Amino acid sequence: MKHTDAVKQFIIDEFLPDVSVTELDSEYDLVHGGVIDSLGLLKTMAWLEDRFDLRADELDLDPNSFRSVDAISRFIEDAHRRRPESD
Amino acid sequence: MIRWNADQTALRQGIGRWCEALSAGDIERDAEGVFPQDQWKLIQESGILGLPFDERWGGLGQSLLTTMYVLEELGRGCRDGGLNFSVATHMVSSGVPLQRFGSQELKQRYLPGICSGETIGAHAITETESGSDALAMRTTATREHDDFVLRGSKSFVSNGPVAGLFVVYARTHPDGGPFGITAFAVERDTPGLVIGEPVAKMGLRTSPLSELHFDDCRIPASAVIGRVGSGFLVLDHVMKWEILCSFIINTGQMRYRLDRCVEYAKERIQFGKPIGSYQSVSNKIVDMRIGLDTARKWLYDTAARLMDGENVTTDIAVSKLLASESNLASALAAVQIFGGSGYLTEYGLEKDLRDAVAGPIYSGTSEIQRNRIASMLGL
Numbered sequence: 156m157k158h159t160d161a162v163k164q165f166i167i168d169e170f171l172p173d174v175s176v177t178e179l180d181s182e183y184d185l186v187h188g189g190v191i192d193s194l195g196l197l198k199t200m201a202w203l204e205d206r207f208d209l210r211a212d213e214l215d216l217d218p219n220s221f222r223s224v225d226a227i228s229r230f231i232e233d234a235h236r237r238r239p240e241s242d
Numbered sequence: 243m244i245r246w247n248a249d250q251t252a253l254r255q256g257i258g259r260w261c262e263a264l265s266a267g268d269i270e271r272d273a274e275g276v277f278p279q280d281q282w283k284l285i286q287e288s289g290i291l292g293l294p295f296d297e298r299w300g301g302l303g304q305s306l307l308t309t310m311y312v313l314e315e316l317g318r319g320c321r322d323g324g325l326n327f328s329v330a331t332h333m334v335s336s337g338v339p340l341q342r343f344g345s346q347e348l349k350q351r352y353l354p355g356i357c358s359g360e361t362i363g364a365h366a367i368t369e370t371e372s373g374s375d376a377l378a379m380r381t382t383a384t385r386e387h388d389d390f391v392l393r394g395s396k397s398f399v400s401n402g403p404v405a406g407l408f409v410v411y412a413r414t415h416p417d418g419g420p421f422g423i424t425a426f427a428v429e430r431d432t433p434g435l436v437i438g439e440p441v442a443k444m445g446l447r448t449s450p451l452s453e454l455h456f457d458d459c460r461i462p463a464s465a466v467i468g469r470v471g472s473g474f475l476v477l478d479h480v481m482k483w484e485i486l487c488s489f490i491i492n493t494g495q496m497r498y499r500l501d502r503c504v505e506y507a508k509e510r511i512q513f514g515k516p517i518g519s520y521q522s523v524s525n526k527i528v529d530m531r532i533g534l535d536t537a538r539k540w541l542y543d544t545a546a547r548l549m550d551g552e553n554v555t556t557d558i559a560v561s562k563l564l565a566s567e568s569n570l571a572s573a574l575a576a577v578q579i580f581g582g583s584g585y586l587t588e589y590g591l592e593k594d595l596r597d598a599v600a601g602p603i604y605s606g607t608s609e610i611q612r613n614r615i616a617s618m619l620g621l
């Protein structure tokens with residue numbers, strides 16, 4: 156997935172400063188693992204909106220969209236696919 | 243700066259015409275501490291309750307900004323702060339999440355009653371053990387076949403004693419973090435829902451507040467608003483609307499108070515001169531004006547950016563902090579400027595002050611808003 160590296164870097168910079176990029180599995184459950192709490196979720200949403208130009212009201216409410224690096228990357232691609240003119 | 247068009251101005255003037263009748267007897271009602279049923283009927287007739295909702299449900303299909311512009315006028319003209327608070331709570335607690343995230347079935351069932359005000363709305367998030375840390379809530383919603391069963395208690399439910407529809411936030415996953423909460427639409431007469439007696443409080447006394455108890459309260463799975471596990475995201479959307487709608491009403495109240503203080507400072511003579519000629523009085527009034535303008539600008543600017551799809555996580559927190567604290571400062575200054583008279587119930591200013599104390603507490607305390615801003619700054 157084309158956004159995996161960027162998402163992983165964001166998660167590490169924001170929430171896991173002591174972890175290296177290779178150590179973070181992109182399927183690791185960020186919610187169950189306590190990495191993303193409520194403020195973390197708001198931060199992640201803010202970053203997605205700024206970095207990938209997603210409108211807040213386009214963001215899917217599916218909790219599973221935010222569970223892992225892979226899920227977030229997939230979510231960005233889906234959102235862009237739904238809005239072809241932005242790609 | 244926003245330039246309001248003729249339709250927006252007409253809607254705003256429209257609510258202005260109801261305000262005298264809405265305010266009548268406000269001080270007596272505050273002393274009694276009861277919900278003003280007769281004034282609620284006037285609110286229904288005015289049409290204000292349907293402002294931001296789709297026309298197909300009986301709403302007026304207006305934008306967030308227009309809704310705020312009309313609510314601001316309600317705040318300026320209607321002296322019953324509790325009633326104003328109940329209006330905002332009604333609109334944002336149930337109508338807003340239903341319109342944005344509700345299924346067609348839920349919209350059809352509830353939005354017409356919400357738009358007309360026939361069904362009063364409320365929401366239940368807070369519990370005795372979880373206030374600021376709302377996601378630590380213990381009320382559970384357990385899936386049983388086609389139903390969910392609610393168990394637990396909620397506190398501080400504004401409109402609780404009079405509401406017909408509650409949006410209840412409950413835990414659907416024991417350790418789901420921010421995804422462990424789900425929002426449900428729960429009707430007042432659902433078996434197992436017990437509504438507590440109105441709880442006495444410092445201000446906003448005409449807006450009744452109570453506890454809710456869920457004793458094996460069974461609701462259909464179709465009552466889920468959004469998706470299972472999306473309650474925090476629903477709540478985040480609702481809180482943005484709550485802050486913008488509730489605190490723009492406060493800026494209307496600040497405008498009213500400012501006008502009154504200017505007038506009084508010109509009229510009241512002490513030591514042979516109007517008290518407004520003394521800088522320690524005029525400076526207080528200037529600060530009231532600065533607080534009002536700053537809060538207003540932040541609220542409208544944040545609303546405009548939200549409508550444009552921008553991320554407003556920080557802006558909402560700044561707006562809430564500024565508006566609630568400026569409103570409290572303005573209410574306190576008004577009492578001081580009026581001297582002993584400000585302290586008397588009949589002037590209505592001490593009631594405003596008691597009402598304003600709640601602002602930095604509900605919709606996320608000032609401390610929590612500061613935490614949010616700090617977190618967004620990377621601290």
Ligand SMILES: Cc1cc2nc3c(=O)[nH]c(=O)nc-3n(C[C@H](O)[C@H](O)[C@H](O)COP(=O)(O)OP(=O)(O)OC[C@H]3O[C@@H](n4cnc5c(N)ncnc54)[C@H](O)[C@@H]3O)c2cc1C
Pocket residue numbers: 331365366367368372373374375397398399400401446451600603604605606607608609610613
């Ligand atoms: C008039 C009114 C109407 C309300 N209406 C509703 C309603 O309709 N529905 C609903 O669900 N709730 C409602 N509430 C409840 C309201 O949301 C809570 O009171 C509020 O979230 C604070 O929670 P708490 O009272 O448990 O205080 P606590 O969370 O116990 O906080 C106590 C103090 O500690 C501070 N504090 C807590 N945590 C931190 C921290 N991490 N950092 C710094 N300081 C901290 C707080 O800021 C506060 O000063 C209402 C409250 C009021 C006053």
